[in-house]
Amino acid sequence: MSAVDRAFAVVEAAIAAGRIPGAVLGVLQPDGTRERRFAGAAQIDPQRAPMEMETFFDLASLTKVIFTTTIILRLVEDGWIKLDDPLTVAIPDLRQYDVAGAAERRLTFRQCLSHQTHLPAVEPLYTYGQDPATLRAFVLQREWRAGPPVYSDINFILLGIAIERLTGKPLREIELHGFAFGYEPHWCAATERCSWRGRVMRGEVHDENAFALGGASGHAGLFGNVNAILDFAGTMMGGELLRPETMAEVRTRHSPTRGLGWEIAYPGWSGGDACSADTIGHTGFTGTGLWMDFASGRAWTLLTNRVHPTRFSDSGIIPLRRMVGDILGAE
Secondary structure, eight states, X not given: OOHHHHHHHHHHHHHHTTSOSEEEEEEEOTTSOEEEEEEEEEEOSSSOEEOOTTOBEEOTTHIIIIIIIHHHHHHHHTTSOOTTSBGGGTOTXXXXXXXXXXXXXXXXXXXXXXXXXXXXXXXXXXXXXXXXXXXXXXXXXXXXXXXXXXXXXXXXXXXXXXXXXXXXSOGGXXXXXXXXXXXXXXGBOOOOEETTTTEEOSSSOOOHHHHHTTSOOSSSOEEEOHHHHHHHHHHHHTTSXXXXXXXXXXXXXXXXXXXXXXXXXXXXXXXXXXXXXXXXXXXXXXXXXXXXXXXXXXXXXXXXXXXXXOSSSOOOHHHHHHHHHHHHHTO
């Protein structure tokens, strides 16, 4: 049995135990070949739909790295901004009523990408209303409570607004091959039966704040399937997506756990302990993840709909991700 088969056997056991409805595993091998496996259901509530190899997933926080980080770094490469520029280069009206004293006006693109700001992890923006323009204005004008650096959705909501200002386009109109903000429901894995929206989410973004912001935000909202993600990983690792000097920045630690956008391997992380120290990765709340080991040349993505039909269950996703990474990395 190959390492991919052994890894997917662990995933199938989680499906059989009812921890997750279904999953797709994709592996890009060092020689460029691809191996893909799928099993289970794309939806079980209110009716069952089978998982398919090409099923699209709500990628959740993979949006931060696949889309937002990539677009920001391309804007840096093209000379629109510098990493150490303040966000006000793109968003001059950020905290516009306190131009002299607002800490938010001193935040840089590098700090937001690496989650080295004073901003909170998350805020229930959707509880303030559902008008996207008003919510964006609220994000920009709010005096955010200060705290130690944490992994923050707010960092990437701000970066998403910066992208819109710099490009003059809504996020959903910015093309990234194989990905989209939202997708046709029958092609998608379902996520949660949402008490706020009163329905099972399928083809619509699961994240409440991204939904209230119009379905596309810098922190969440992107949809893609295993093929698109392996394509992305191949271009990242092959040096086709970003310049070598940019990739060096991405893979340089800005904290014990993070580079620019991406996590960098550390003890106990989601990619397991068998990968090299030159591995970057990220996860998404809905049950998704992507990891790229630059030393071995291997990348893998595990896509699950672990929040379907509810997030309030023990999906075991944290140990599952690590077990898959350990099996693949030990090959």
